[in-house]
Amino acid sequence: MDTNLTTKWDFVGLSNYISLLKDGDMINSLKVTFLFTIVVVLGHLAVGTILALAMNKKKPGVTVLRTILIIPWLLPDVVVALLYKWIFNANYGVFNTILIRLGVLQKNQAWLSTGSAFAILAIVCIWKGYALIMVNVMAGLQSVPEDIYEAAKLDGAKSVQTFFKITLPIIRPIISTAVILDTVWWFKHYTIIKLLTDGGPGSSTSTVSISIYKEAFTFHNYGTAAAGAGIVFVICWLISKVMRRVMDCDE
Template sequence: MKVMSKDGTVRVKVKSQRQGYYFTLPIVVMLASLIIYPMIYGFYISFFNTNLVTKWNFVGLKYYTAAFQEAAFYQSVLLTAWFMVLVVGGHFLLGFILASMLNKEFKGRTVFRVIFMLPWFFPEAVVALLFTWIMNPMYGILNSVLKGAGLISTNVSWLGSKELAFPAVVFVCIWKGFPLVMTMILAGLQSISKDYYEAAEIDGASKWAQFKYITIPALKPILTTVLILDSVWWFKQYTLVYTMTAGGPGTATNLISLSIYGTAFNDLRFGKASAWGILVFFICYLISLVSKAVTRDDE
């Protein structure tokens, strides 16, 4: 509405700030119903020994204290942490190499950018089923190629072996997730002015010195964000691993997310599973704090 100011001029004022709240209300309700409420409800049932139907026995903090005394919890968390380190490390190594290559001028660069982004476009379930077929010990194409090249003499059970299942799953997860890291690093590299590198070359700085004192400091904000997002995402990874191995053979790929799923829907111990889920939430939060501390800017 229009209102008259003290000096007699007319100025336009927004009718009501409530309109902004009306526009944001649907997304707030959606977030509350899909994220906030399930988290609160999960925290609530973690205090009960329940099947969610007929049994609601209050146990307090029993499942939280028991988790720190249960070897299966520690083993699953440590396996998941090792899995996260390998996958995220592979993403950054491969992402840096490909981003540096794609940052250079050459013919067909756009085509290669699209090709390298393809793994990220496929749903995780599709990728898992694809590589399950590729690594099949009887008719998988991987064994056929390796036998044709003379590298193996008999078929290998890539996902059925305790020694090979975990590396195989890590490889697939690296292949699936590296495009995101590559794209973010490439965007950061393109934002760095070439004048810095030209000045460094004039001063006689080596390629390593340019990378250490120009590239890394300029990419720190992007690297921090990507490191946190990638670490948390793959620490709670479920779909790829479950579809490929279901946590087997034995407990070779039994990540904490699969342990929680099995506890809830196989053992019907929803309270215990909820308590483990809350602990994983705090572990992910701790990962973000550690990542920020490690990659923080020097004063």
């Protein structure tokens, strides 16, 4: 391949974009990416909201628990990936050791190179990122005036009714912003996926970011990789616009 930067290049227009959108591997990567993003973001929303509600109390030790729960979010992606790669290692992983001692498994399981890889990857990424939702929801909960809750209590409203009729409508804009940021972030995520599964086994965890990386640095198709990055940018922009429009309509 000619890598001379002074070489005169031919303008190819939109041909790289068109070829990518017709490529079966890229289409599969987009499907995997959408599924991965939906699972991870919904996991963040569920875990983060539940923990925020649990931690939004003035009790001894709550501050310490909040700090501990934020730690996964603060850890670098590389550290998280290497930690869980060791935990789920097929030969000496802690997870296999625990399950064998409990009698759940008879022999070591290759979690990251079998059909369980996608589920493991999703769980790791949910653990890594739930704190973004937790912190934002907690901030929203603490911004709700206490007198509103007192008035609802006097009217005989139960806890579930108070949450869905008062709390949720007030903190919805905060949740909406956090979910949009979370969605865009994990749609284009690369580091943990690369280090944990590298898109395998097969292409079961090959997201669009992994495909773009391989296109550029394995096959040296830089034009195609650049087109892929452009497609990801447009998709992320559309996701944010659509989600904002839907959430604004709900409000």
